[in-house]
Amino acid sequence: MSLRSPLAHARGLGSAKEGIHHWWSQRLTALALIPLGLWFIYSLVVMTGANYTTVIAWLANPLNAVLMLLFIISLYYHAALGLQVVIEDYTKSEWQKIAFLILVKFIALLAGFSAAIAVLKLYLGL
Amino acid sequence: MESVKRPLSPHLQVYKPQLTSILSITHRGTGVFLSLGALLLTCWLVGLNAGEEVFNSLQLHTSTWYGKISLSAFVFSFYFHFTNGVRHLFWDAGKGLEIKTVYVTGYTCIAMSIVLSVITLYFGGAI
Numbered sequence: 001m002s003l004r005s006p007l008a009h010a011r012g013l014g015s016a017k018e019g020i021h022h023w024w025s026q027r028l029t030a031l032a033l034i035p036l037g038l039w040f041i042y043s044l045v046v047m048t049g050a051n052y053t054t055v056i057a058w059l060a061n062p063l064n065a066v067l068m069l070l071f072i073i074s075l076y077y078h079a080a081l082g083l084q085v086v087i088e089d090y091t092k093s094e095w096q097k098i099a100f101l102i103l104v105k106f107i108a109l110l111a112g113f114s115a116a117i118a119v120l121k122l123y124l125g126l
Numbered sequence: 127m128e129s130v131k132r133p134l135s136p137h138l139q140v141y142k143p144q145l146t147s148i149l150s151i152t153h154r155g156t157g158v159f160l161s162l163g164a165l166l167l168t169c170w171l172v173g174l175n176a177g178e179e180v181f182n183s184l185q186l187h188t189s190t191w192y193g194k195i196s197l198s199a200f201v202f203s204f205y206f207h208f209t210n211g212v213r214h215l216f217w218d219a220g221k222g223l224e225i226k227t228v229y230v231t232g233y234t235c236i237a238m239s240i241v242l243s244v245i246t247l248y249f250g251g252a253i
Contacts, residue, residue: 079161118171
């Protein structure tokens with residue numbers, strides 16, 4: 001007879017709420033990307049053919065800088081979560097899966113932070 | 127550890143392509159493609175930071191034939207993933223799951239993606 005409680009037995013064996021967190025984050029970022037994505041496409045159209053000075057002035061506007069930062073964060077988070085599912089579905093072996101998952105997360109963080117810092121630097125005029 | 131020999135799903139090639147399955151895989155495909163677009167956004171912002179010369183040399187690519195084709199593909203992928211994503215959010219809320227509705231919304235997503243892409247590219251000067 002084990003003196004461990006049923007909860008102690010179950011802990012670490014189930015989903016550990018990981019699934020719902022991933023699912024929920026994916027939906028939450030999707031929701032955020034509805035207005036942010038439309039704003040981004042609108043900005044791209046407005047900025048067509050804009051020169052360097054115009055783009056710099058555009059990013060110096062706090063509203064544009066904030067929306068751009070939020071867009072970058074939501075976009076890379078959403079992309080990393082989405083690519084994670086694709087990798088989990090199609091990779092054949094466990095090591096391949098882990099390698100690709102780590103790669104995607106590293107690239108998302110690297111590219112996301114690079115974009116965010118670029119926006120901040122331009123906004124602050126550094 | 128030996129993998130368990132579980133029964134396999136019927137092979138895809140013996141399945142007749144259906145709107146539902148085609149849109150499902152297109153949602154994935156456009157999602158992966160848009161992730162590459164995110165990397166281009168980073169390049170563009172980092173290029174902007176590197177100064178006017180780098181920025182101008184990056185901008186030159188957007189008016190070339192390959193630049194226009196890529197931008198058009200990204201815009202269409204965006205609108206498809208966007209409209210179909212909204213469709214998915216409604217499904218998650220338990221709405222629009224009847225077969226007839228699924229088909230109607232599916233065709234609506236395709237139509238909206240095409241129309242919105244044409245409008246965007248027209249105003250963006252790509253077409």
